[in-house]
Amino acid sequence: GAVVSQHPSWVICKSGTSVKIECRSLDFQATTMFWYRQFPKQSLMLMATSNEGSKATYEQGVEKDKFLINHASLTLSTLTVTSAHPEDSSFYICSAPPGQETQYFGPGTRLLVL
């Protein structure tokens, strides 16, 4: 079946640094990808929709200057957490729909900001 990968699977960084997370669709093209954030024992919260060839659309309350999204190609979207702080520590998950009715999720990236 279709696979979505994320890299890295986990990252530890110092406060104030920036971290880039990649999301790739391995065997299909995706003009749209989604980025979610999950806190421990809580649900996944949609952060933004990544659009190939145009700007990302952010959900209410998500800082677009904090979470930079670039949909570089039909198989790659990146999320950059800029000037990361401990409160940004979380589990970040991307998804990509190869069609209208299906979505495939990446395995997630765990970010710990010290």
Added chain:
Amino acid sequence: GNSVTQMEGPVTLSEEAFLTINCTYTATGYPSLFWYVQYPGEGLQLLLKATKADDKGSNKGFEATYRKETTSFHLEKGSVQVSDSAVYFCALEGPTSNTGKLIFGQGTTLQVKP
């Protein structure tokens, strides 16, 4: 706004026991409803879905019926196996249909013991 509420876990069952994980939703209109499963170390996978009232989604022995009158989409399985141990997420597509955006419940961890 739209929301999804799942029963809190963890749920611990013996092999071959009957499983029910409750899910209720709040939504305007009639969104598509989903159950996703996340096995350890893997991304979320679609387990089943229902797109309109009274629809029954089924897969791998799991079933869920879209109940408009009770705004529920409870997940059931008649006889669980150890391999069913995972985190289960109820979700709806919203706030509007065919956007690909999903609103998730908080997830329910299922542990099946031999």
